[in-house]
Amino acid sequence: VQLQIEPVGEREIVMRRGFRAPRARVFEAWTxxxxxxxxxxxRSWTMERCEIDLRVGGAWRYLMRGxxxxxxxxxxxxxxxxxxxxxxxxxxxxxxxxETLNTVTFAEREGRTTVTCRILFSSQELRDRRLKTxxxxxxxxxxxxxxxxxxxxxxxx
Amino acid sequence: MEAQLDSVFSAxxxxxxxxxxxxxxQGEASVTELAEPFDMSLPAISKHLKVLERxxxxxxxxxxxxxPCRLQAEPLQEVAAWxxxxxxxxxxxxxxxxxxxxxxx
Numbered sequence: 001v002q003l004q005i006e007p008v009g010e011r012e013i014v015m016r017r018g019f020r021a022p023r024a025r026v027f028e029a030w031t032x033x034x035x036x037x038x039x040x041x042x043r044s045w046t047m048e049r050c051e052i053d054l055r056v057g058g059a060w061r062y063l064m065r066g067x068x069x070x071x072x073x074x075x076x077x078x079x080x081x082x083x084x085x086x087x088x089x090x091x092x093x094x095x096x097x098x099e100t101l102n103t104v105t106f107a108e109r110e111g112r113t114t115v116t117c118r119i120l121f122s123s124q125e126l127r128d129r130r131l132k133t134x135x136x137x138x139x140x141x142x143x144x145x146x147x148x149x150x151x152x153x154x155x156x157x
Numbered sequence: 158m159e160a161q162l163d164s165v166f167s168a169x170x171x172x173x174x175x176x177x178x179x180x181x182x183q184g185e186a187s188v189t190e191l192a193e194p195f196d197m198s199l200p201a202i203s204k205h206l207k208v209l210e211r212x213x214x215x216x217x218x219x220x221x222x223x224x225p226c227r228l229q230a231e232p233l234q235e236v237a238a239w240x241x242x243x244x245x246x247x248x249x250x251x252x253x254x255x256x257x258x259x260x261x262x
Contacts, residue, residue, distance in 0.1 A: 003244070039251075042246060
């Protein structure tokens with residue numbers, strides 16, 4: 001059930017996670033805006049806009065707002081839609097130029113679903129940067145202390 | 158933005174500098190006051206303060222005698238927003254998805 005994230009080849013990151021539900025339900029939760037708005041993003045963030053035009057060539061767009069007022073925009077266009085087993089979509093953050101091509105597969109076994117996201121970057125450098133920031137964060141010294149400090153700031157300032 | 162994050166992160170990588178920030182979170186302080194809890198010379202503390210100042214994490218007062226240091230929280234908030242990227246973002250999202258799938262049972 002735990003989230004796995006690993007680099008594959010030169011330009012991909014593969015993310016895998018199991019869910020205790022049949023894939024039709026997981027696929028729905030993944031593709032219906034009113035459901036996506038209920039889970040996508042950290043708990044402290046709110047989904048301000050969630051639009052999904054679920055068809056090949058259709059666009060999706062998630063606008064999230066953080067507790068500090070900052071926003072994050074994720075958006076893309078579907079390249080393949082095969083319900084309830086496979087989605088291929090472009091994905092970009094905050095209108096940035098470094099779009100990825102994501103392939104999401106939903107595999108069911110004994111009533112459980114494994115979701116695999118393959119995230120293909122346009123260069124190894126961009127892939128490595130995403131991984132590096134990821135790991136740097138995981139390993140960042142004193143990161144917990146930083147969070148405590150931020151909590152103090154919010155409370156005190 | 159990325160250069161800014163880099164300098165914030167290298168500033169935060171040092172325990173003395175984090176302790177200085179934690180102290181400043183309680184209110185402004187002079188270099189002498191900041192040096193007190195550490196077994197360090199004033200020049201050594203000043204060096205740390207320069208790193209923090211360059212990262213935009215503190216501001217020095219204009220008072221030539223005292224030059225009190227004050228915390229600047231904005232770059233920390235940027236770090237916090239950045240910290241939500243990727244693994245943590247998805248971990249937390251997927252926990253929420255678990256809950257959602259559970260409630261629909």
